[in-house]
Amino acid sequence: MKNLWTWLFAGILLTVPFWLQDQYFLHIVITTGIFIIGAMSLNLLLGFTGQLSLGHIAFFGIGAYASALTSLGFDIPIFGDFRIVHEPWSPVIGVLVGTLVAGLCGYIVGKLSFKIRGAYFVIVTISFAEVVRLVALNWVDLTQGPLALSNIPPIGFTMPVVGEVVFWKKVPNYYLVLGLGFIAYVLIARIVHSRMGRAMIALRENEPLATSVGINVTRYLVFAAVVSAALAGAAGGLYAHYIRIIDPDIFLFIYTVTMVIMVVTGGKGTLAGPIVGGLIFGVLPVGLRSVAAPEVQWIVYGIVMILIIFFLPRGIVPAVCSWWHRKTGSVPGHVRLSGELASDNDDGANLQESQFVPGKFSTLRGR
């Protein structure tokens, strides 16, 4: 059943450009997709380690700027006559550079805040975003400050046989975003369902207990910050090469808040949550545009948000999941597998006899 929904959803995503002819709406879907990747990366920190990064847009913006500057090239004076000159590189390399630089910043922020949790972590991340915004605004030689970086080349590469492929149009950009979104989803899912993910959840749930069983929580918090920042940076890189102009307003607090809203309403700590929340809050404003005046749009937007938080405090996805399990009576759980397959409706047959030997757990005492 779950697989059916997954394939249906994948099918819809893959065919969007075929049935969605409205170019403006496709543009909204693309930018929403980019923001959903940002929200997914934020969810790794907020939903799984439990640490709220309210400066998350900084990593996104750093990725965007680093990627744009790598592909535009720059020429900046450092001391007197000493200059750093960079010739333009391919935008593909730009996005990779943006990802790495953002990941490095995530490492630094993670390390700086290794001892602080909760409100203090929030303050560090907000401050970080503000500092980065001021740098982008004032380092005019590098970023052109408020004049914005413009004429950023679109993503493109040279392929054998086909020759040069440049993603000028919306449709290839859509698939690019979809591809990155898929990669981000798979990476986050693998982390979350691994020993590393359990260590992150342990940090969220009960830090003293986590350390008491030998989990170096700081290490996993830093790891989560690096992966989260790198994914946000990659999304920022795509954004820069799709929109093709970026200015320091990209670092505005409202964008971080948008990502937080996407994560929290969708369901933090769930893989699908940021996607559901992102689709609602990315597409809703546009859907409303045709039927309501701008003021009314924002009011409706706010009301929807308050209603979701009020009635579904854990978010949409956990609420739908528990509703589904109540309806079908199935509760997901860990079943002892005797082989590779466990049937869904057979509780007893797959339970196998305990293999416990006194004094020897299979991994515990055995080595």
Added chain:
Amino acid sequence: MTKAMGSKKPILSIKHVAVHFGGLVAISDMTFNVNEGELVSLIGPNGAGKTTAFNVVTGYLRPTNGEVHFRGMPIHDLKPHEVADAGLVRTFQKTSLFTSNTVFENVLTGLHRHGSASAWATLLSLPHVRREEARLRQTVWEILDFIGIAEYANELGSALPYGAQRLLGVAVALAANPSLLLLDEPASGMNPSETADFMHLLGKIRALGISILLVEHDMPLVMGVSDRIVVLNYGKIIADAPPVEIQQNPEVISAYLGHGVKHA
């Protein structure tokens, strides 16, 4: 005083440990050993410094003075997760669980030390990572069976009856593969039959070759399971002897046990 187990090597040595909180002296001078394979109980009235002693030994608190050695290695400067990594694992006095996780996931998280998959291998989901994961899941069932809470595997930790929550705390600690297990009032809140089962469980844990340091108020339990009892009063050790001697020690009786316990 440690004649009962005098032939064995100490696994844990606490040497002249003192803990001061500002002007308050929580522990003034504490010295005792736990030997390999031994079950030692640390008892004393409320506020005597038992939990403080636990926090010092497990790295949650730095001693003002003194040293803690685990298998000859100084551990008083280590962080809690490093202490656990050395094989010294504790439980907590208040029920401490990963509350929004199931019992199974709690124990699986406790098995952290048994995994070794690197970040890259995990991101690439290499076959050995998936094998390790399957192996860990198998071990969870073995531990749940061992502790006797397998029936609750898919329940939320916070939804368990209180006694079972205490057992889950022990299961999580046991999952971390300790050579010395520190139990902070594990039987508090258990009914007499649960306590009796718990005594049996302590014996099974010892049979795995795990040494135990127990803080507990339930005197019949302490007297029944301990090789040796260390009595702490006002931050000082006033006795360190096998249970029979402790029950007749006049200082202990006046400080803690009261006169009725002699007949217990």
